Amino acid sequence: MKTTRIIEQYLDGTLTDQERLAVDIRASQDHEFSKLIILHKEVNESIRDEELSLLQDQIRKVSEEYFISLDTASKQALIRVKHRPFIYHPWLRLAAFFVLVAVAGIILKMVIFTDLSAAKLYQKYYTTYDADVILRSPDYTGQSPLDRAILNYNSGNYTAALRMFNEIREERPADCLVLFYSGLTLMGIGDHESAVSSFKAIPPDSGCPFNEQRDWYLALSLLKLNNGTAAAEIFNQIRAGGGFYARRSEQILKHFNP
Amino acid sequence: MGSIKFSDAELLNGLLNRNEEVLREYYLTYYQIIRRFILTNNGTEEDAKDLFQDVLMVLFQKVRQENFKLTCSLGTYLYSVSRFLWLKELGKRKRVIKKAVDMEEFIDTETDIAQISDHNERLKIYRLYFEKLSADCRKVLTLFMEGRSIAEITVIMGYTSEQHTRNRRYRCKLALIESIRNKYKHEITGYENDQDN
Numbered sequence: 001m002k003t004t005r006i007i008e009q010y011l012d013g014t015l016t017d018q019e020r021l022a023v024d025i026r027a028s029q030d031h032e033f034s035k036l037i038i039l040h041k042e043v044n045e046s047i048r049d050e051e052l053s054l055l056q057d058q059i060r061k062v063s064e065e066y067f068i069s070l071d072t073a074s075k076q077a078l079i080r081v082k083h084r085p086f087i088y089h090p091w092l093r094l095a096a097f098f099v100l101v102a103v104a105g106i107i108l109k110m111v112i113f114t115d116l117s118a119a120k121l122y123q124k125y126y127t128t129y130d131a132d133v134i135l136r137s138p139d140y141t142g143q144s145p146l147d148r149a150i151l152n153y154n155s156g157n158y159t160a161a162l163r164m165f166n167e168i169r170e171e172r173p174a175d176c177l178v179l180f181y182s183g184l185t186l187m188g189i190g191d192h193e194s195a196v197s198s199f200k201a202i203p204p205d206s207g208c209p210f211n212e213q214r215d216w217y218l219a220l221s222l223l224k225l226n227n228g229t230a231a232a233e234i235f236n237q238i239r240a241g242g243g244f245y246a247r248r249s250e251q252i253l254k255h256f257n258p
Numbered sequence: 259m260g261s262i263k264f265s266d267a268e269l270l271n272g273l274l275n276r277n278e279e280v281l282r283e284y285y286l287t288y289y290q291i292i293r294r295f296i297l298t299n300n301g302t303e304e305d306a307k308d309l310f311q312d313v314l315m316v317l318f319q320k321v322r323q324e325n326f327k328l329t330c331s332l333g334t335y336l337y338s339v340s341r342f343l344w345l346k347e348l349g350k351r352k353r354v355i356k357k358a359v360d361m362e363e364f365i366d367t368e369t370d371i372a373q374i375s376d377h378n379e380r381l382k383i384y385r386l387y388f389e390k391l392s393a394d395c396r397k398v399l400t401l402f403m404e405g406r407s408i409a410e411i412t413v414i415m416g417y418t419s420e421q422h423t424r425n426r427r428y429r430c431k432l433a434l435i436e437s438i439r440n441k442y443k444h445e446i447t448g449y450e451n452d453q454d455n
Binding site (some may be wrong): 046 | 273400
Protein backbone atom coordinates (compact mmCIF):
# COMPACT_ATOMS: atom_id res chain seq x y z
CA MET A 1 0.00 0.00 0.00
CA LYS A 2 3.03 2.20 0.38
CA THR A 3 3.39 2.74 -3.37
CA THR A 4 -0.31 3.53 -3.70
CA ARG A 5 -0.10 6.04 -0.88
CA ILE A 6 2.96 7.75 -2.36
CA ILE A 7 1.39 7.97 -5.81
CA GLU A 8 -1.91 9.28 -4.45
CA GLN A 9 -0.12 11.90 -2.38
CA TYR A 10 2.01 12.76 -5.42
CA LEU A 11 -1.13 13.28 -7.50
CA ASP A 12 -2.86 15.19 -4.67
CA GLY A 13 0.16 17.47 -4.41
CA THR A 14 0.56 16.72 -0.69
CA LEU A 15 4.15 15.41 -0.83
CA THR A 16 7.04 17.57 0.34
CA ASP A 17 9.30 19.00 -2.36
CA GLN A 18 11.96 16.43 -1.49
CA GLU A 19 9.51 13.50 -1.68
CA ARG A 20 8.11 14.83 -4.93
CA LEU A 21 11.56 15.07 -6.45
CA ALA A 22 12.26 11.49 -5.36
CA VAL A 23 9.07 10.32 -7.14
CA ASP A 24 10.03 12.24 -10.29
CA ILE A 25 13.51 10.71 -10.33
CA ARG A 26 12.14 7.23 -9.77
CA ALA A 27 9.54 7.65 -12.52
CA SER A 28 12.20 8.82 -14.95
CA GLN A 29 14.33 5.73 -14.23
CA ASP A 30 11.60 3.14 -13.75
CA HIS A 31 9.23 2.80 -16.69
CA GLU A 32 6.80 0.53 -14.82
CA PHE A 33 6.52 3.01 -11.97
CA SER A 34 5.91 5.77 -14.45
CA LYS A 35 3.12 3.73 -16.07
CA LEU A 36 1.60 3.06 -12.66
CA ILE A 37 1.42 6.80 -11.95
CA ILE A 38 -0.38 7.31 -15.26
CA LEU A 39 -2.78 4.50 -14.40
CA HIS A 40 -3.57 6.08 -11.03
CA LYS A 41 -4.08 9.43 -12.67
CA GLU A 42 -6.45 8.08 -15.29
CA VAL A 43 -8.37 6.01 -12.76
CA ASN A 44 -8.85 9.14 -10.67
CA GLU A 45 -10.04 10.92 -13.78
CA SER A 46 -12.56 8.19 -14.48
CA ILE A 47 -13.92 8.51 -10.93
CA ARG A 48 -14.00 12.28 -11.10
CA ASP A 49 -15.48 12.47 -14.58
CA GLU A 50 -18.95 11.20 -13.86
CA GLU A 51 -20.30 13.21 -16.79
CA LEU A 52 -18.47 10.98 -19.22
CA SER A 53 -19.87 7.76 -17.83
CA LEU A 54 -23.36 9.27 -17.58
CA LEU A 55 -23.14 10.32 -21.22
CA GLN A 56 -21.98 6.84 -22.14
CA ASP A 57 -25.04 5.37 -20.47
CA GLN A 58 -27.33 7.83 -22.20
CA ILE A 59 -25.81 7.17 -25.60
CA ARG A 60 -26.21 3.45 -25.03
CA LYS A 61 -29.84 3.96 -24.07
CA VAL A 62 -30.62 6.24 -27.01
CA SER A 63 -28.80 3.87 -29.32
CA GLU A 64 -30.88 0.90 -28.11
CA GLU A 65 -34.10 2.86 -28.55
CA TYR A 66 -33.02 3.91 -32.02
CA PHE A 67 -32.27 0.39 -33.15
CA ILE A 68 -35.48 -0.96 -31.63
CA SER A 69 -37.45 1.68 -33.53
CA LEU A 70 -35.55 0.78 -36.70
CA ASP A 71 -36.36 -2.90 -36.21
CA THR A 72 -40.01 -2.12 -35.59
CA ALA A 73 -40.14 0.11 -38.66
CA SER A 74 -38.53 -2.52 -40.88
CA LYS A 75 -40.85 -5.23 -39.53
CA GLN A 76 -43.85 -3.04 -40.24
CA ALA A 77 -42.53 -2.37 -43.72
CA LEU A 78 -42.19 -6.12 -44.24
CA ILE A 79 -45.78 -6.66 -43.10
CA ARG A 80 -46.93 -3.92 -45.47
CA VAL A 81 -45.12 -5.57 -48.37
CA LYS A 82 -46.71 -8.95 -47.58
CA HIS A 83 -50.18 -7.44 -47.44
CA ARG A 84 -49.79 -4.89 -50.16
CA PRO A 85 -52.94 -4.19 -52.10
CA PHE A 86 -53.51 -5.12 -55.71
CA ILE A 87 -52.45 -1.70 -56.97
CA TYR A 88 -48.83 -2.35 -56.03
CA HIS A 89 -48.50 -5.41 -58.20
CA PRO A 90 -45.69 -5.28 -60.82
CA TRP A 91 -47.74 -4.99 -64.01
CA LEU A 92 -49.69 -2.06 -62.59
CA ARG A 93 -46.43 -0.42 -61.60
CA LEU A 94 -45.21 -0.86 -65.15
CA ALA A 95 -48.38 0.73 -66.52
CA ALA A 96 -48.01 3.61 -64.09
CA PHE A 97 -44.43 4.05 -65.26
CA PHE A 98 -45.52 4.38 -68.90
CA VAL A 99 -48.22 6.89 -67.99
CA LEU A 100 -45.61 8.89 -66.11
CA VAL A 101 -43.24 8.85 -69.08
CA ALA A 102 -46.05 9.98 -71.40
CA VAL A 103 -47.04 12.85 -69.09
CA ALA A 104 -43.39 13.90 -68.73
CA GLY A 105 -43.05 13.86 -72.53
CA ILE A 106 -46.10 16.08 -72.98
CA ILE A 107 -44.83 18.54 -70.39
CA LEU A 108 -41.38 18.55 -72.01
CA LYS A 109 -42.90 19.17 -75.44
CA MET A 110 -44.94 22.06 -74.07
CA VAL A 111 -41.87 23.57 -72.48
CA ILE A 112 -39.60 23.17 -75.51
CA PHE A 113 -41.88 23.80 -78.43
CA THR A 114 -44.39 26.28 -77.13
CA ASP A 115 -43.99 29.94 -78.06
CA LEU A 116 -42.74 32.09 -75.26
CA SER A 117 -43.45 35.75 -74.75
CA ALA A 118 -40.76 38.25 -75.69
CA ALA A 119 -40.39 39.24 -72.05
CA LYS A 120 -39.83 35.63 -70.99
CA LEU A 121 -37.32 35.05 -73.74
CA TYR A 122 -35.45 38.17 -72.76
CA GLN A 123 -35.41 37.08 -69.14
CA LYS A 124 -34.12 33.67 -70.17
CA TYR A 125 -31.36 34.79 -72.51
CA TYR A 126 -30.15 38.08 -71.18
CA THR A 127 -26.93 37.88 -69.19
CA THR A 128 -24.55 40.75 -68.61
CA TYR A 129 -21.62 40.86 -70.97
CA ASP A 130 -18.45 39.69 -69.32
CA ALA A 131 -15.76 42.29 -69.90
CA ASP A 132 -13.01 39.96 -68.66
CA VAL A 133 -11.64 39.65 -72.18
CA ILE A 134 -11.09 43.38 -72.32
CA LEU A 135 -9.73 43.54 -68.80
CA ARG A 136 -7.22 40.78 -69.53
CA SER A 137 -6.10 42.17 -72.88
CA PRO A 138 -2.55 43.54 -73.21
CA ASP A 139 -3.92 46.98 -74.11
CA TYR A 140 -5.75 47.23 -70.86
CA THR A 141 -3.82 49.43 -68.43
CA GLY A 142 -6.54 50.13 -65.91
CA GLN A 143 -5.50 53.78 -66.11
CA SER A 144 -7.57 55.33 -68.89
CA PRO A 145 -11.09 56.70 -68.25
CA LEU A 146 -12.46 54.02 -70.62
CA ASP A 147 -10.73 51.26 -68.63
CA ARG A 148 -12.21 52.59 -65.42
CA ALA A 149 -15.64 52.91 -66.99
CA ILE A 150 -15.50 49.29 -68.22
CA LEU A 151 -14.33 48.18 -64.80
CA ASN A 152 -17.33 49.92 -63.24
CA TYR A 153 -19.64 48.24 -65.74
CA ASN A 154 -18.12 44.88 -64.97
CA SER A 155 -18.62 45.44 -61.24
CA GLY A 156 -22.25 46.35 -61.76
CA ASN A 157 -21.73 50.02 -60.87
CA TYR A 158 -23.90 51.05 -63.79
CA THR A 159 -24.63 54.61 -62.73
CA ALA A 160 -20.96 55.45 -62.32
CA ALA A 161 -20.12 53.60 -65.53
CA LEU A 162 -22.78 55.43 -67.53
CA ARG A 163 -21.61 58.81 -66.24
CA MET A 164 -18.07 57.97 -67.34
CA PHE A 165 -19.14 56.60 -70.75
CA ASN A 166 -21.18 59.76 -71.39
CA GLU A 167 -18.14 61.90 -70.64
CA ILE A 168 -15.99 59.84 -73.00
CA ARG A 169 -18.68 59.94 -75.69
CA GLU A 170 -18.49 63.71 -75.75
CA GLU A 171 -14.91 63.40 -76.95
CA ARG A 172 -15.23 60.23 -79.02
CA PRO A 173 -18.83 60.10 -80.27
CA ALA A 174 -18.19 57.33 -82.85
CA ASP A 175 -15.94 55.06 -80.78
CA CYS A 176 -17.52 51.62 -81.17
CA LEU A 177 -16.19 50.36 -77.85
CA VAL A 178 -17.67 53.34 -75.98
CA LEU A 179 -20.98 52.99 -77.76
CA PHE A 180 -21.11 49.26 -77.23
CA TYR A 181 -20.42 49.52 -73.51
CA SER A 182 -22.78 52.46 -73.15
CA GLY A 183 -25.48 50.28 -74.66
CA LEU A 184 -24.66 47.42 -72.29
CA THR A 185 -24.69 49.79 -69.32
CA LEU A 186 -28.04 51.22 -70.37
CA MET A 187 -29.41 47.66 -70.61
CA GLY A 188 -28.11 47.06 -67.10
CA ILE A 189 -29.96 50.13 -65.87
CA GLY A 190 -33.10 49.08 -67.76
CA ASP A 191 -33.16 51.90 -70.31
CA HIS A 192 -33.53 49.71 -73.39
CA GLU A 193 -34.60 52.48 -75.74
CA SER A 194 -31.36 54.37 -75.11
CA ALA A 195 -29.50 51.10 -75.33
CA VAL A 196 -30.92 50.48 -78.80
CA SER A 197 -29.89 54.01 -79.84
CA SER A 198 -26.39 53.48 -78.52
CA PHE A 199 -25.97 50.13 -80.31
CA LYS A 200 -27.40 51.53 -83.53
CA ALA A 201 -25.02 54.48 -83.34
CA ILE A 202 -22.10 52.16 -84.04
CA PRO A 203 -21.26 52.81 -87.68
CA PRO A 204 -21.73 49.68 -89.79
CA ASP A 205 -18.33 50.10 -91.41
CA SER A 206 -16.48 50.85 -88.21
CA GLY A 207 -14.65 47.51 -88.24
CA CYS A 208 -15.73 47.12 -84.62
CA PRO A 209 -14.57 43.77 -83.21
CA PHE A 210 -17.82 43.57 -81.22
CA ASN A 211 -20.23 43.49 -84.12
CA GLU A 212 -21.78 40.13 -83.29
CA GLN A 213 -22.03 41.03 -79.60
CA ARG A 214 -23.55 44.38 -80.54
CA ASP A 215 -26.13 42.62 -82.74
CA TRP A 216 -27.00 40.14 -80.03
CA TYR A 217 -27.57 42.76 -77.35
CA LEU A 218 -29.37 45.04 -79.81
CA ALA A 219 -31.74 42.20 -80.71
CA LEU A 220 -32.31 41.44 -77.04
CA SER A 221 -33.05 45.11 -76.33
CA LEU A 222 -35.55 45.14 -79.19
CA LEU A 223 -37.09 41.99 -77.80
CA LYS A 224 -37.46 43.67 -74.43
CA LEU A 225 -39.14 46.61 -76.16
CA ASN A 226 -41.58 44.17 -77.79
CA ASN A 227 -40.24 44.99 -81.23
CA GLY A 228 -40.32 41.34 -82.23
CA THR A 229 -40.04 41.78 -85.99
CA ALA A 230 -36.86 43.84 -85.83
CA ALA A 231 -35.44 41.54 -83.18
CA ALA A 232 -36.22 38.40 -85.23
CA GLU A 233 -34.52 39.90 -88.26
CA ILE A 234 -31.29 40.43 -86.30
CA PHE A 235 -31.50 36.98 -84.65
CA ASN A 236 -31.82 35.49 -88.14
CA GLN A 237 -28.69 37.32 -89.25
CA ILE A 238 -26.79 36.12 -86.19
CA ARG A 239 -27.94 32.55 -86.80
CA ALA A 240 -26.85 32.71 -90.43
CA GLY A 241 -23.47 34.09 -89.37
CA GLY A 242 -22.78 30.89 -87.41
CA GLY A 243 -20.87 32.73 -84.70
CA PHE A 244 -20.87 32.51 -80.92
CA TYR A 245 -24.51 33.61 -80.53
CA ALA A 246 -25.85 31.62 -83.51
CA ARG A 247 -27.15 28.69 -81.48
CA ARG A 248 -28.84 30.88 -78.90
CA SER A 249 -30.44 32.94 -81.66
CA GLU A 250 -31.76 29.74 -83.21
CA GLN A 251 -33.27 28.68 -79.89
CA ILE A 252 -34.96 32.04 -79.49
CA LEU A 253 -36.38 31.88 -83.00
CA LYS A 254 -37.81 28.41 -82.26
CA HIS A 255 -39.90 29.80 -79.42
CA PHE A 256 -40.65 33.13 -80.93
CA ASN A 257 -43.36 34.10 -83.36
CA PRO A 258 -43.22 37.86 -83.88
CA MET B 259 -26.24 16.32 -44.45
CA GLY B 260 -27.57 18.25 -41.51
CA SER B 261 -30.28 18.24 -38.91
CA ILE B 262 -33.48 20.03 -39.83
CA LYS B 263 -34.53 20.31 -36.23
CA PHE B 264 -31.33 21.65 -34.66
CA SER B 265 -28.46 23.84 -35.76
CA ASP B 266 -24.90 22.53 -35.43
CA ALA B 267 -24.35 24.77 -32.40
CA GLU B 268 -27.49 23.40 -30.75
CA LEU B 269 -26.37 19.85 -31.43
CA LEU B 270 -22.98 20.54 -29.87
CA ASN B 271 -24.50 22.23 -26.83
CA GLY B 272 -27.03 19.47 -26.50
CA LEU B 273 -24.28 16.89 -26.46
CA LEU B 274 -22.40 18.87 -23.85
CA ASN B 275 -25.54 19.04 -21.69
CA ARG B 276 -26.39 15.39 -22.37
CA ASN B 277 -29.78 16.30 -23.80
CA GLU B 278 -31.47 13.05 -24.83
CA GLU B 279 -33.55 14.64 -27.55
CA VAL B 280 -30.37 15.96 -29.12
CA LEU B 281 -28.66 12.58 -28.76
CA ARG B 282 -31.57 11.00 -30.61
CA GLU B 283 -31.17 13.62 -33.32
CA TYR B 284 -27.53 12.60 -33.81
CA TYR B 285 -28.73 9.08 -34.53
CA LEU B 286 -31.56 10.17 -36.78
CA THR B 287 -29.43 12.56 -38.81
CA TYR B 288 -25.98 11.02 -38.96
CA TYR B 289 -26.03 7.34 -38.06
CA GLN B 290 -27.03 5.98 -41.48
CA ILE B 291 -24.28 7.98 -43.23
CA ILE B 292 -21.61 6.59 -40.91
CA ARG B 293 -23.10 3.11 -41.11
CA ARG B 294 -22.94 3.17 -44.91
CA PHE B 295 -19.29 4.15 -44.77
CA ILE B 296 -18.43 1.32 -42.34
CA LEU B 297 -20.39 -1.30 -44.28
CA THR B 298 -18.77 -0.38 -47.58
CA ASN B 299 -15.33 -0.45 -45.99
CA ASN B 300 -15.10 -3.96 -44.55
CA GLY B 301 -17.19 -3.33 -41.45
CA THR B 302 -20.27 -4.91 -39.92
CA GLU B 303 -23.49 -3.57 -38.40
CA GLU B 304 -21.98 -4.08 -34.95
CA ASP B 305 -18.85 -2.17 -35.93
CA ALA B 306 -21.01 0.72 -37.09
CA LYS B 307 -22.97 0.76 -33.82
CA ASP B 308 -19.81 0.72 -31.69
CA LEU B 309 -17.98 3.24 -33.78
CA PHE B 310 -20.83 5.73 -33.74
CA GLN B 311 -20.91 5.64 -29.95
CA ASP B 312 -17.15 6.17 -29.84
CA VAL B 313 -17.42 9.10 -32.22
CA LEU B 314 -20.04 10.79 -30.05
CA MET B 315 -17.82 10.32 -27.00
CA VAL B 316 -14.85 11.78 -28.87
CA LEU B 317 -16.96 14.72 -29.97
CA PHE B 318 -18.06 15.24 -26.35
CA GLN B 319 -14.45 15.41 -25.22
CA LYS B 320 -13.56 17.74 -28.07
CA VAL B 321 -16.46 20.09 -27.34
CA ARG B 322 -15.35 20.25 -23.72
CA GLN B 323 -11.97 21.54 -24.81
CA GLU B 324 -11.89 25.31 -24.55
CA ASN B 325 -10.18 25.78 -27.90
CA PHE B 326 -12.57 23.59 -29.87
CA LYS B 327 -13.92 25.29 -32.96
CA LEU B 328 -15.93 23.62 -35.70
CA THR B 329 -14.34 24.57 -39.01
CA CYS B 330 -16.78 22.63 -41.21
CA SER B 331 -20.33 21.35 -40.92
CA LEU B 332 -21.00 19.01 -38.02
CA GLY B 333 -21.93 16.27 -40.48
CA THR B 334 -18.61 16.55 -42.28
CA TYR B 335 -16.78 16.60 -38.95
CA LEU B 336 -18.56 13.48 -37.68
CA TYR B 337 -17.97 11.70 -40.96
CA SER B 338 -14.28 12.64 -40.93
CA VAL B 339 -13.77 11.50 -37.33
CA SER B 340 -15.62 8.25 -38.05
CA ARG B 341 -13.56 7.68 -41.17
CA PHE B 342 -10.31 8.30 -39.33
CA LEU B 343 -11.20 6.03 -36.40
CA TRP B 344 -12.50 3.28 -38.64
CA LEU B 345 -9.40 3.21 -40.84
CA LYS B 346 -7.32 3.09 -37.67
CA GLU B 347 -9.43 0.19 -36.38
CA LEU B 348 -8.98 -1.65 -39.66
CA GLY B 349 -5.24 -1.17 -39.28
CA LYS B 350 -5.40 -2.71 -35.80
CA ARG B 351 -7.24 -5.68 -37.27
CA LYS B 352 -4.57 -5.98 -39.98
CA ARG B 353 -7.22 -5.34 -42.59
CA VAL B 354 -5.73 -2.33 -44.25
CA ILE B 355 -7.69 -1.24 -47.31
CA LYS B 356 -5.94 0.33 -50.25
CA LYS B 357 -8.39 3.15 -50.64
CA ALA B 358 -11.43 3.93 -48.54
CA VAL B 359 -14.71 4.19 -50.43
CA ASP B 360 -16.19 7.57 -49.53
CA MET B 361 -19.68 8.85 -50.03
CA GLU B 362 -19.25 12.16 -48.28
CA GLU B 363 -16.82 14.98 -48.20
CA PHE B 364 -14.29 14.79 -45.35
CA ILE B 365 -11.56 16.86 -43.73
CA ASP B 366 -8.25 15.97 -42.10
CA THR B 367 -9.11 15.44 -38.47
CA GLU B 368 -7.05 16.72 -35.58
CA THR B 369 -4.11 14.59 -34.53
CA ASP B 370 -5.51 14.03 -31.04
CA ILE B 371 -8.64 12.18 -32.19
CA ALA B 372 -7.00 8.77 -31.84
CA GLN B 373 -5.61 9.63 -28.41
CA ILE B 374 -9.00 10.87 -27.22
CA SER B 375 -10.67 7.72 -28.47
CA ASP B 376 -8.11 5.47 -26.74
CA HIS B 377 -8.29 7.57 -23.60
CA ASN B 378 -12.09 7.33 -23.56
CA GLU B 379 -11.85 3.59 -23.98
CA ARG B 380 -9.52 3.28 -20.99
CA LEU B 381 -11.68 5.53 -18.81
CA LYS B 382 -14.69 3.41 -19.72
CA ILE B 383 -12.92 0.27 -18.52
CA TYR B 384 -11.66 1.91 -15.32
CA ARG B 385 -15.14 3.14 -14.58
CA LEU B 386 -16.50 -0.38 -14.96
CA TYR B 387 -14.04 -1.65 -12.39
CA PHE B 388 -14.82 1.26 -10.11
CA GLU B 389 -18.51 0.30 -10.24
CA LYS B 390 -17.56 -3.19 -9.06
CA LEU B 391 -16.10 -1.87 -5.79
CA SER B 392 -18.14 -1.93 -2.59
CA ALA B 393 -20.54 0.98 -2.08
CA ASP B 394 -18.40 2.15 0.83
CA CYS B 395 -15.21 2.22 -1.28
CA ARG B 396 -16.95 4.00 -4.13
CA LYS B 397 -18.24 6.66 -1.79
CA VAL B 398 -14.87 7.27 -0.12
CA LEU B 399 -13.03 7.54 -3.43
CA THR B 400 -15.70 9.78 -4.92
CA LEU B 401 -15.58 12.14 -1.93
CA PHE B 402 -11.80 12.36 -2.28
CA MET B 403 -12.05 13.08 -5.98
CA GLU B 404 -14.60 15.80 -5.24
CA GLY B 405 -11.87 17.47 -3.21
CA ARG B 406 -13.48 17.03 0.23
CA SER B 407 -11.17 17.26 3.22
CA ILE B 408 -10.20 14.24 5.31
CA ALA B 409 -12.13 15.70 8.25
CA GLU B 410 -15.29 16.07 6.15
CA ILE B 411 -15.04 12.60 4.72
CA THR B 412 -14.46 11.13 8.17
CA VAL B 413 -17.69 12.73 9.37
CA ILE B 414 -19.72 11.83 6.28
CA MET B 415 -18.56 8.21 6.37
CA GLY B 416 -18.89 7.92 10.15
CA TYR B 417 -15.32 6.68 10.58
CA THR B 418 -13.61 6.83 13.93
CA SER B 419 -10.43 8.63 12.87
CA GLU B 420 -8.89 10.57 10.01
CA GLN B 421 -6.09 8.01 9.81
CA HIS B 422 -8.69 5.31 9.26
CA THR B 423 -10.20 7.43 6.47
CA ARG B 424 -6.78 7.78 4.81
CA ASN B 425 -6.09 4.05 5.08
CA ARG B 426 -9.55 3.26 3.75
CA ARG B 427 -8.93 5.47 0.75
CA TYR B 428 -5.60 3.83 -0.08
CA ARG B 429 -6.97 0.31 0.40
CA CYS B 430 -9.92 1.02 -1.88
CA LYS B 431 -7.69 2.61 -4.49
CA LEU B 432 -5.25 -0.27 -4.30
CA ALA B 433 -8.09 -2.77 -4.74
CA LEU B 434 -9.28 -0.89 -7.80
CA ILE B 435 -5.83 -0.60 -9.34
CA GLU B 436 -5.13 -4.28 -8.71
CA SER B 437 -8.38 -5.41 -10.34
CA ILE B 438 -7.59 -3.35 -13.43
CA ARG B 439 -3.98 -4.52 -13.48
CA ASN B 440 -5.00 -8.16 -13.19
CA LYS B 441 -7.17 -7.72 -16.24
CA TYR B 442 -4.48 -5.87 -18.20
CA LYS B 443 -1.38 -7.59 -16.88
CA HIS B 444 0.31 -7.51 -20.24
CA GLU B 445 0.22 -3.75 -20.19
CA ILE B 446 0.88 -2.94 -16.55
CA THR B 447 3.32 -5.19 -14.77
CA GLY B 448 5.23 -5.05 -11.49
CA TYR B 449 4.26 -3.83 -8.02
CA GLU B 450 2.17 -6.96 -7.40
CA ASN B 451 3.32 -6.95 -3.77
CA ASP B 452 2.23 -3.43 -2.98
CA GLN B 453 -0.17 -4.81 -0.39
CA ASP B 454 2.77 -6.19 1.56
CA ASN B 455 4.55 -2.87 1.79
